[in-house]
Amino acid sequence: MHQRSAHRSLLVVGSVAYDDIDGPFGFHKDLLGGSASFIARAAAYFTKNVSVVGVVGDDFEQKYIDELSALGVDVSGIERTPGETFHWVGRYAPDLSTRETLDTRLGVFATFQPKIAEHQRDAQLVLLGNIDPALQLDVLRQVRAPALVAMDTMNLWINIKRDDLLKTLAKVHTLMINDEEARLLAEEHNLRRAAAKILKLGPTSLIIKRGDAGALLFHGGGAFAAPAMPLADVKDPTGAGDSFAGGLMGYLAYAGDLSPKTIRTAMIMGSVMGSFAVEKFSVDGIRDLTPARIQQRFDELTELVQFERVRL
Numbered sequence: 559m560h561q562r563s564a565h566r567s568l569l570v571v572g573s574v575a576y577d578d579i580d581g582p583f584g585f586h587k588d589l590l591g592g593s594a595s596f597i598a599r600a601a602a603y604f605t606k607n608v609s610v611v612g613v614v615g616d617d618f619e620q621k622y623i624d625e626l627s628a629l630g631v632d633v634s635g636i637e638r639t640p641g642e643t644f645h646w647v648g649r650y651a652p653d654l655s656t657r658e659t660l661d662t663r664l665g666v667f668a669t670f671q672p673k674i675a676e677h678q679r680d681a682q683l684v685l686l687g688n689i690d691p692a693l694q695l696d697v698l699r700q701v702r703a704p705a706l707v708a709m710d711t712m713n714l715w716i717n718i719k720r721d722d723l724l725k726t727l728a729k730v731h732t733l734m735i736n737d738e739e740a741r742l743l744a745e746e747h748n749l750r751r752a753a754a755k756i757l758k759l760g761p762t763s764l765i766i767k768r769g770d771a772g773a774l775l776f777h778g779g780g781a782f783a784a785p786a787m788p789l790a791d792v793k794d795p796t797g798a799g800d801s802f803a804g805g806l807m808g809y810l811a812y813a814g815d816l817s818p819k820t821i822r823t824a825m826i827m828g829s830v831m832g833s834f835a836v837e838k839f840s841v842d843g844i845r846d847l848t849p850a851r852i853q854q855r856f857d858e859l860t861e862l863v864q865f866e867r868v869r870l
């Protein structure tokens with residue numbers, strides 16, 4: 559069904575933002591952030607067939623868009639409109655395990671209407687980064703017949719836009735959220751039971767990201783666990799989930815098929831990219847990586863979970 563071919567095209571829609579981050583390593587202002595910024599950079603290591611749709615204000619530094627372009631990403635869908643770029647302010651707990659949103663300034667995002675250009679409408683893989691679910695649905699109305707649509711969301715939208723979110727969920731194949739969001743969405747604390755409830759809402763697979771506990775994939779055929787790399791030096795978890803999603807979808811675009819085996823490998827690739835992201839602030843952890851470093855961490859992660867099958 560899904561023939562192995564040249565890299566599949568990946569369309570990414572998400573936020574491009576400035577973040578202010580407070581936490582155990584001090585206060586950092588005006589860092590490059592946004593779901594699409596992480597996703598596109600992570601995915602670009604695997605395929606040159608990535609295009610981004612998003613919006614920035616007139617305060618946004620052009621160099622960040624040029625950087626993406628230099629990685630081979632099609633940035634023609636990043637609009638620049640008068641006003642302030644989306645700005646997110648978050649604070650991490652001293653152990654980095656939890657974070658709270660202190661401020662969300664929508665700026666140009668408040669009136670954003672994603673416009674998918676003709677050449678992007680046939681994208682085979684679509685990744686709806688964390689944005690207003692009504693905008694995510696708007697994107698799905700514009701694309702033709704993607705083989706895989708994955709989406710992310712967050713507690714904000716689950717709380718204030720649940721109806722729109724449920725409509726969007728009914729139209730996607732894969733939902734990628736963190737454990738706290740899964741519990742909130744399903745109104746169920748136990749993750750296995752929460753997953754079963756969420757899979758009744760439309761998606762055929764669910765990926766639950768659990769920070770340094772790794773990620774779980776639930777689908778009709780069962781479950782799969784991808785470990786997180788045990789790291790000695792974690793600076794900023796912002797964008798870990800998006801880098802995971804970018805690595806996963808980028809790898810799927812590269813591999814050219816959506817078999818269960820490929821999806822498992824893609825989960826590990828997601829974990830690899832998430833692990834790089836948290837080692838530095840902003841997108842710095844996933845800047846200037848080499849195929850050799852990605853391969854090395856992939857091998858380390860594989861080794862971490864390699865064990866003998868025994869029969870008792």
Ligand code: AMP
Nearest residue numbers: 573575591592646688796797798799800
């Ligand atoms: P992650 O840590 O992977 O969940 O993603 C963090 C990124 O999400 C930050 O860079 C923020 O700019 C972005 N973000 C936070 N809140 C929102 C929101 N309400 N809509 C879109 N993007 C957001």
